[in-house]
Amino acid sequence: MNDKDNGNRDSGTRRIVIDPVTRVEGHGKVTLRLDDAGNIAQARFHVVEFRGFERFIQGRMYWEVPVIVQRLCGICPVSHHLGAGKAMDAIAGVDRLTPTAEKMRRLMHYGQVLQSSAVNFFHLASPDLLLGFEAPVETRTIIGVMERYPEVGKWAIMIRKFGQMVIAATGGRRIHPRLCVPGGVNQNLSVEYRDNLRRDVEPVLAWCCQALELHRAFIDAHPELHAEFARIESHYMSLVAADGGLDLYDGRLRAMDAKGGMIFDGIPADRYADHLGEEVRPWSYMKFPYIRALGPEQGWYRVGPLAQLNCCAFIGTPLAEQARRDFMAQGGVRNGGGPIHATLAYHWARLVCMIHCAETIRILLHDDDLQGSDLVVTGEKRLRGISVLEAPRGTLFHHYEIDEQDRIVRANLIVATTHNNEAINRSIRQVAERDLAGRDISEGLLNHLEVAIRAYDPCLSCATHALGQMKLVVTLEDSDGTPILSKARG
Amino acid sequence: MPLGTLQFTIDGITVQTQEGQSLIAACDAAGLYIPRLCYHPDLRPAGNCRVCTCRIDGHQAAACVTPVRDGMVVENDTPQLNADRLALIEMMFVEGNHPCPYCVASGDCELQALGYRLGMTAPVYPFFWPRHEIDASHPDIFLDRERCIACSRCIEASRMPDGKSVFSYEGRGIAMHLHVDGWGGLGATQMAAIDKAAHVCPVACIVIRRDGYRIPNGQRRFDKTPIGTDIEARRKAPPS
Numbered sequence: 034m035n036d037k038d039n040g041n042r043d044s045g046t047r048r049i050v051i052d053p054v055t056r057v058e059g060h061g062k063v064t065l066r067l068d069d070a071g072n073i074a075q076a077r078f079h080v081v082e083f084r085g086f087e088r089f090i091q092g093r094m095y096w097e098v099p100v101i102v103q104r105l106c107g108i109c110p111v112s113h114h115l116g117a118g119k120a121m122d123a124i125a126g127v128d129r130l131t132p133t134a135e136k137m138r139r140l141m142h143y144g145q146v147l148q149s150s151a152v153n154f155f156h157l158a159s160p161d162l163l164l165g166f167e168a169p170v171e172t173r174t175i176i177g178v179m180e181r182y183p184e185v186g187k188w189a190i191m192i193r194k195f196g197q198m199v200i201a202a203t204g205g206r207r208i209h210p211r212l213c214v215p216g217g218v219n220q221n222l223s224v225e226y227r228d229n230l231r232r233d234v235e236p237v238l239a240w241c242c243q244a245l246e247l248h249r250a251f252i253d254a255h256p257e258l259h260a261e262f263a264r265i266e267s268h269y270m271s272l273v274a275a276d277g278g279l280d281l282y283d284g285r286l287r288a289m290d291a292k293g294g295m296i297f298d299g300i301p302a303d304r305y306a307d308h309l310g311e312e313v314r315p316w317s318y319m320k321f322p323y324i325r326a327l328g329p330e331q332g333w334y335r336v337g338p339l340a341q342l343n344c345c346a347f348i349g350t351p352l353a354e355q356a357r358r359d360f361m362a363q364g365g366v367r368n369g370g371g372p373i374h375a376t377l378a379y380h381w382a383r384l385v386c387m388i389h390c391a392e393t394i395r396i397l398l399h400d401d402d403l404q405g406s407d408l409v410v411t412g413e414k415r416l417r418g419i420s421v422l423e424a425p426r427g428t429l430f431h432h433y434e435i436d437e438q439d440r441i442v443r444a445n446l447i448v449a450t451t452h453n454n455e456a457i458n459r460s461i462r463q464v465a466e467r468d469l470a471g472r473d474i475s476e477g478l479l480n481h482l483e484v485a486i487r488a489y490d491p492c493l494s495c496a497t498h499a500l501g502q503m504k505l506v507v508t509l510e511d512s513d514g515t516p517i518l519s520k521a522r523g
Numbered sequence: 524m525p526l527g528t529l530q531f532t533i534d535g536i537t538v539q540t541q542e543g544q545s546l547i548a549a550c551d552a553a554g555l556y557i558p559r560l561c562y563h564p565d566l567r568p569a570g571n572c573r574v575c576t577c578r579i580d581g582h583q584a585a586a587c588v589t590p591v592r593d594g595m596v597v598e599n600d601t602p603q604l605n606a607d608r609l610a611l612i613e614m615m616f617v618e619g620n621h622p623c624p625y626c627v628a629s630g631d632c633e634l635q636a637l638g639y640r641l642g643m644t645a646p647v648y649p650f651f652w653p654r655h656e657i658d659a660s661h662p663d664i665f666l667d668r669e670r671c672i673a674c675s676r677c678i679e680a681s682r683m684p685d686g687k688s689v690f691s692y693e694g695r696g697i698a699m700h701l702h703v704d705g706w707g708g709l710g711a712t713q714m715a716a717i718d719k720a721a722h723v724c725p726v727a728c729i730v731i732r733r734d735g736y737r738i739p740n741g742q743r744r745f746d747k748t749p750i751g752t753d754i755e756a757r758r759k760a761p762p763s
């Protein structure tokens with residue numbers, strides 16, 4: 034935790050506010066407080082939206098929740114549908130789904146991670162990476178990227194479309210699908226969908242690999258920038274399978290320290306609260322989770338693609354495993370073999386995960402279990418259900434408690450952006466100190482902060498992908514809080 | 524024309540039917556759809572919702588409670604009547620809480636389907652935002668009164684086919700709401716999941732527990748064809 038960032042507004046400081054931050058999901062706001070000497074006194078990433086869906090679902094019947102939560106939050110509807118679905122299995126007393134049900138959900142999940150990661154990488158991040166952080170704002174968009182790199186436009190559209198087709202094939206529609214019922218699913222994969230997807234998965238996999246190649250060219254051209262921009266050393270947490278391999282849908286929790294040592298491992302979802310605490314700070318709706326064993330000061334960590342690669346021992350699909358080894362080897366050069374700490378490496382890791390998703394989908398599409406008809410298992414009701422999965426942005430917990438009449442009495446959701454809250458604050462502080470302090474605040478410089486935030490692909494509880502069209506208001510305030518400069522763009 | 528047969532016209536189409544039929548039943552049999560909400564073919568008509576209102580010999584009347592008469596002239600599918608029906612539907616939406624996107628009945632709900640059929644888009648009336656707790660006291664059925672449109676189907680079904688009197692209304696006017704005959708909620712009544720009353724609700728007010736969402740998107744009653752299509756299909760079918 035950053036002590037300086039927790040204080041109240043001192044006199045003798047001025048504030049720069051970026052509100053809303055563009056090309057992230059939903060509305061956030063950055064405030065930077067400069068002291069009289071022009072140094073950064075405080076850097077904060079606020080989440081100003083509050084949807085309160087944990088309250089909203091109180092009193093509803095538990096089997097309604099997988100369908101309700103994806104509507105209320107809209108961050109990544111499919112991940113919430115699956116997260117709540119898994120938690121409702123636990124409440125329905127079902128610990129093991131039928132192979133058809135388990136694989137249908139996996140297929141949907143990998144389709145969702147693929148399409149959502151494609152949106153982050155191509156639409157939101159690639160304009161900065163491929164055109165430059167300070168390229169003119171009018172051209173620093175996916176359209177600008179497509180003019181320079183037409184193939185990127187094709188990848189962006191086709192990979193996303195494929196992921197959405199997977200979601201539609203499993204859940205009936207591309208957004209807000211319905212698949213999960215407590216203890217299983219409501220349909221299997223039709224042969225028509227399967228055959229169409231089988232045909233399309235090959236080029237999608239190839240495009241993911243080509244996108245990684247293009248990204249590697251960017252890294253090779255800017256090794257220092259890639260390694261140092263917004264870099265912070267942190268702990269990492271993600272799910273891994275029983276054998277230590279990458280698993281985005283199910284598994285046990287593992288946390289590693291900044292040097293690569295194990296903090297905890299093999300933790301089942303329903304024990305998460307024994308190992309993670311959540312700190313509340315008055316200036317943000319978003320909580321600050323921490324690893325209990327290390328305390329709130331030292332226990333913050335990162336989740337998401339970077340954490341997934343840092344934590345897993347291997348990836349069980351060949352192309353992604355090769356890509357993972359290349360990725361970790363870079364860490365070997367810089368860190369003596371430890372975790373990768375570069376914040377921009379989130380994008381590289383995201384591309385490795387996209388390759389893994391495409392490979393996993395290919396395997397599933399050749400699995401006859403997906404045409405099975407044994408869809409639902411029943412069990413003995415329990416009053417509590419907790420689930421975890423690796424959503425596109427990282428670890429997602431759903432925790433529900435019900436009463437004897439099946440009504441929700443308590444819900445707690447921890448989304449990836451919440452896990453990354455402290456890290457995002459630290460990254461923007463690092464960028465602010467390095468790039469902004471004492472300089473004239475240009476639009477391009479402000480974008481540096483957004484580049485740091487976008488690496489985490491945060492969702493701030495709004496449903497829309499803003500695609501760079503959201504209005505950006507920059508306000509500079511004097512020490513009394515009076516705005517002395519206001520810039521708007523977009 | 525055999526004895527007891529009557530003839531009338533609706534929107535210029537001549538229909539032959541038997542004496543003693545209601546207008547809505549006669550039109551259903553002839554494959555002509557009159558929009559309706561509270562009417563259920565297995566239950567005694569109540570004439571509550573007025574969605575089936577037609578112009579009959581120059582006067583407005585509810586088709587479900589109007590017997591056919593020989594020579595009567597009916598207007599049904601007119602812009603004005605459909606606009607009035609739409610207004611009724613819109614009022615029902617705002618009087619309750621109807622979050623269709625995640626409702627368990629979505630795609631299978633007669634209110635929603637009528638909204639689609641009549642061209643409902645954005646809300647035009649202010650929302651009432653009623654608050655009712657879910658009655659989850661029954662082991663097999665739950666009652667979500669925020670969705671109730673006071674059609675009285677359940678009341679009728681509970682009395683006649685079931686012979687139980689589980690449901691009635693309480694209160695008056697806008698405050699009227701569904702009442703169950705049992706201290707402690709539905710669980711304290713004689714209601715059973717196999718009762719007719721458990722299966723006639725046009726919306727998601729009386730719902731069988733744990734059954735929801737089992738039918739996938741796109742495979743529910745009104746997902747592919749608008750409400751009333753089944754009735755209209757009878758007219759197109761060749762006479763048997």
Ligand code: SF4
Pocket residue numbers: 620621622623624626627628629630632633634635670726727728
């Ligand atoms: S009962 Fe019908 S109209 Fe009401 S929310 Fe459910 S689907 Fe919509």
Ligand code: SF4
Pocket residue numbers: 670671672673674675676677678701723724725726728729
């Ligand atoms: S509960 Fe259903 S059937 Fe009964 S009055 Fe309300 S809407 Fe009609």
Ligand code: FES
Pocket residue numbers: 558559560561562569570571572573574575576585586587588
């Ligand atoms: S259907 Fe005739 S009044 Fe309701």
